[in-house]
Amino acid sequence: MASRAMKFPVLLALFFVLGSLCGCAHGPGAPATSGRVVVLTGASSGFGRGVALQLASRGDRLVLAARRTELLESLTRECEQRGGRAVAVTTDVADAAQVARLAEVARREFGRIDVWINNAGVGAIGRFDETPLRDHDRIIDVNVKGVIHGSHVALRQFRQQGHGVLINVSSVTGRTAFAYQASYSASKHAVRALGAAIHEELRANGERGIEICTIFPYAADTPWWPNAANYTGQSPRMILIDPPGKVIAAIVRATTHPRREISVGWKAKVLHVFQRVTPTLTEWAGGKIAHDQFVIEPPPAPTGSGNLHEPGPIGGIDGGVREKIKFEDAAREPDGLRDGG
Numbered sequence: 001m002a003s004r005a006m007k008f009p010v011l012l013a014l015f016f017v018l019g020s021l022c023g024c025a026h027g028p029g030a031p032a033t034s035g036r037v038v039v040l041t042g043a044s045s046g047f048g049r050g051v052a053l054q055l056a057s058r059g060d061r062l063v064l065a066a067r068r069t070e071l072l073e074s075l076t077r078e079c080e081q082r083g084g085r086a087v088a089v090t091t092d093v094a095d096a097a098q099v100a101r102l103a104e105v106a107r108r109e110f111g112r113i114d115v116w117i118n119n120a121g122v123g124a125i126g127r128f129d130e131t132p133l134r135d136h137d138r139i140i141d142v143n144v145k146g147v148i149h150g151s152h153v154a155l156r157q158f159r160q161q162g163h164g165v166l167i168n169v170s171s172v173t174g175r176t177a178f179a180y181q182a183s184y185s186a187s188k189h190a191v192r193a194l195g196a197a198i199h200e201e202l203r204a205n206g207e208r209g210i211e212i213c214t215i216f217p218y219a220a221d222t223p224w225w226p227n228a229a230n231y232t233g234q235s236p237r238m239i240l241i242d243p244p245g246k247v248i249a250a251i252v253r254a255t256t257h258p259r260r261e262i263s264v265g266w267k268a269k270v271l272h273v274f275q276r277v278t279p280t281l282t283e284w285a286g287g288k289i290a291h292d293q294f295v296i297e298p299p300p301a302p303t304g305s306g307n308l309h310e311p312g313p314i315g316g317i318d319g320g321v322r323e324k325i326k327f328e329d330a331a332r333e334p335d336g337l338r339d340g341g
C-alpha cells in the first residue's frame with residue numbers, strides 16, 4: 001500500500017519533467033511558448049507595443065526595434081516589470097545595415113532568434129497623383145524593403161539553427177487594393193507575395209522546422225491613422241474599425257501557432273472570400289467605401305507626410321480613431337437628435 005502511494009508522486013514528477021522537456025523542444029510544430037528570443041520591428045506603438053507587452057508577460061526575451069528610442073526604452077522597462085527581458089535597438093528598417101545590426105544585437109544578447117516579427121509599417125492616404133513621389137518611394141522602402149531586410153536576416157539565422165518562426169504583417173489591402181491607398185496596397189500585396197514564395201521554398205526543401213506566417217488585419221484603431229501621411233485634406237476614418245487588441249492577440253498566437261496566412265477577425269475573412277469569388281465587385285465596393293470614408297464623410301484636416309520620413313507624434317496602442325469618429329458624428333447631429341428629442 002505504502003509503495004503504491006510512493007509510486008504516484010514519482011510518476012507525477014516524471015510526467016512533469018517529460019512535459020516540460022517537450023514544451024521546451026524547438027522543432028516542427030512544437031515551438032516553445034515562453035523564454036523565446038523574439039525580434040519585433042515597429043515596437044514603439046500600436047500592435048507592436050501591445051505584442052511586446054504580452055510576450056514579456058510570457059517570459060520571452062525581446063529585441064525591440066523602431067525609430068523612436070525614448071518610446072522603446074520605456075517599453076523595455078515595462079516589459080522587464082512584467083517578467084520578460086528586453087533590449088531596445090533604434091532601427092530604421094528601410095536601411096539594410098541597421099536591420100543586420102538588429103539581428104546582431106539579438107544574437108549577441110541571447111545567442112539565437114526563435115521568432116522574427118516584421119511589423120513596422122507606414123502609409124499614406126490620398127489621390128495617387130496628389131501624393132508626392134517621395135512619399136510613395138518611402139512606403140515601398142519601409143513596407144517592402146524593410147520586410148525583405150528583416151526576412152533575409154531572419155531566414156539566414158533560422159536555417160543555421162534549424163528552426164524559427166517568421167511573421168510578416170500585411171493588411172486586408174494586401175489582398176484587396178483600396179482606392180486612396182495605392183502604394184500602401186501595392187506594398188502589402190508585395191508582403192503577401194514574399195511570404196507565399198518563401199513558404200514554397202521552405203516546403204520544396206523540406207525545411208519543416210521553419211515557419212512563415214503572413215497576417216492580414218482589417219483597419220484597427222492604432223496610431224497608424226493619426227500618424228499616416230494624408231493628402232485628402234480630410235481627417236480619415238474607417239467603418240467598423242477594429243480594436244487593436246484583436247490584432248495583437250492574433251500576432252501573439254501566431255508566434256506559437258503559425259499558419260501560412262491569417263486573416264484577423266470576420267471582416268478580414270469576409271473580404272478575403274469576396275475577393276476570391278468576385279474581385280472586381282469587391283474592389284469597386286472597397287473604392288466606394290474609401291471615397292466615402294476618406295473624402296466625403298470626414299471634416300477637413302491638414303495635409304502632410306505624417307510619420308513617413310520622421311517619426312510621428314502619437315504613441316501608445318490606441319489611436320483614438322473610434323473616439324474621434326464618435327465625437328465628429330455627435331457634432332454633426334442636429335441638436336434635437338443629440339438631446340434625444
Ligand SMILES: NC(=O)c1ccc[n+]([C@@H]2O[C@H](COP(=O)([O-])OP(=O)(O)OC[C@H]3O[C@@H](n4cnc5c(N)ncnc54)[C@H](OP(=O)(O)O)[C@@H]3O)[C@@H](O)[C@H]2O)c1
Pocket residue numbers: 041042043044045046047048065066067068069091092093094119120121122123142169170171172216217218219220221222223224225227307310311312
Ligand atoms: N492600424 C491598421 O488599421 C492596420 C491595418 C492593417 C495592417 N496594419 C499594419 O500593421 C503594422 C503595425 O501598424 P500599427 O497599426 O500598429 O501602427 P503604428 O502604431 O503606426 O505602428 C507602426 C510602427 O512601425 C514603426 N515604424 C514606422 N516606420 C519605421 C521605420 N522606417 N523603421 C522602423 N520602424 C518604423 C513605428 O515606430 P517609429 O515611428 O518609432 O519608427 C511604429 O512602431 C503596420 O505594418 C501596418 O501597416 C495596420
